[in-house]
Amino acid sequence: MQVCFQIQRQSSGSAPQLEQFLIEVDPRITILECLNHIKWEQDGSLAFRKNCRNTICGSCAIRINGRADLACKQTLQNELDLMAHAQRLTGTTATEKSLSECPKIEISPLQNFPVIKDLVVEMKSFWENLEQVDPFVSTASRAITDRESLQTPAARAKLNQVGNCILCGACYSECNAKAVSSDFVGPHALAKAYRVLADSRTEDAQERLQKMSADLSGVWGCTRCFNCNSACPMDVAPLDQITRIKTMALANPVNPELRAVRHREVMIDLVAESGWIDERQFGLRVLGNHFRDVKGLMGLIPLGLRMLWRRKFPFTFHPSEGTPVFQSLIRALRRQK
């Protein structure tokens, strides 16, 4: 069949440009094979990474039709099915005709990385961020003396999902937090941090947990946008692993004064008190820390005044009629903990 590839091309430092390639291929081949076809038959200067061709090495992560994926994992037919599914769901028919005649596949490099050439990106920050979480089980545990470091199948099974990470960079590309924060280590590093934390052989779990939940470089920098979960081609679900680290950190917070920790605790307290969140109380307790955080309180003043001025300030608050139920429900769940 005939397919039109629209590939974003650029050299380092220059503006990206879209280039169109029309190819005649079997729809059962992968997107990576399509790129090979273009490179070998039409333009040898097209740059992209590839290696294993079998979703093992993670080299060929690129953006396909607006999402990060492995070029070697997705067949052309899968991609066409996805496009048709989206069109059916959204009721958009404008491109249906062109889809049956000559579908267009948009290809671009991963985001959140500088482009070296075309689809090849500079991954230095990605590896540096990974190193920040010390992505190995501690050296002491690995110093094998007379016997192996044994692990039960159940303990190993805990690591299966996150152990599937092939460090392709798809999650990093789509991460909203990474896009605005160079300090944030990124979803790949936090998924790996959880993998080490959850490993029964790890001896320094507490220190690791402390480091990952101390500031915005770790789990509290995440905006919970779900992009990493959606993008991961290996179902590692980095956001779920970030959530697991947060659960561990909240169970025994090293710094209960941390505003991100208070944010969570105040939410639960307020639901127990009144069912719905009284935003005025939320602001005072989370940002103002019960009048202890003067800077936080001062930050609320312009917002409060502005809301008063625009008739947006909530003067009244009505607790939920179901408050007693939620109060005792939360009390019971807290006791269980």
Place this chain on the structure above:
Amino acid sequence: MPTTTPTSTLNPKAVLTYAYYPGCVAQGACRELYLSTQALTQALGIELVELKKAACCGSGTFKETSQLLEDTVNARNISLAEELNLPLLTHCSTCQGVLGHVDERLKEAQTQQPEYFAEVNDALQAQGCSPYRGTTEVKHLLWALVGDYGLERLAERVTQKLSGLKCAAFYGCYLLRAQKTLPFDDPVHPASLERIFETVGATPIDYSGRTQCCGWPISSYAPEQSFKIAGGRIGEAITAGADCIVTPCPLCHLNLDSRQPEVEKVVGHKLGLPILHLPQLVGLALGLKPEALGLERHIVSTLPVLQKLGIA
């Protein structure tokens, strides 16, 4: 106009009735959302039975403390709709994503993890609450309009075409990616908001930020990063030519509208882009008065939108 629409199984002539979950923000800092949802549904003849005994869904943070907490609190919220034998209606992307995902998880747990399912229901029944049964569905107002009410029927109700108004959709992460399956939209290339814009005569503006994060979840403790994200989105919409952003999420609204002055400080220039709630936009097309939709209760004035439409 699109021709193939995901068809609803509901009788088009039946009165649509929902168990309405207002959420916290619409009862507080975005009261105009509460007002405009009421005004819109009334005008369309959609009946809402407000869940006055419901509680906050946790906006995705409860499960960070405990998955059981998130599941149990929201199982209670959903069971309140089940008691009424009605679908639960949300008008917040975050409430939708949290409640919708809990509903998905628990329906799956019913057969896959019966012990966990029993744990959730035991906790509810210990408080004298009815158990969660998995007999209803959780639906955002946006999906109710597109899927249940229907765009053709909505088009018939339009009295004031919003011609010439360029609208940039802002979906909200939880509406697109928190649930495993979306009945009426595609998570990567959603179009339901844009189809509503077309139905009410407005012009959809395309920009890549429409499916991305607004920064709200970290705004209380990472304002610089949060407002940088918001500034990026608003700037992108302005560059694409938008007259306003329209969102089905009051939390996105808080970061994009209420915090826009702080966002402007972070990005270093004036933005001044009005941010509308979805029912406000549709309400205008039905000829509802701007005051009835709370359009004066915004931090960024919505006057330019009304002027463009010749209403003010």
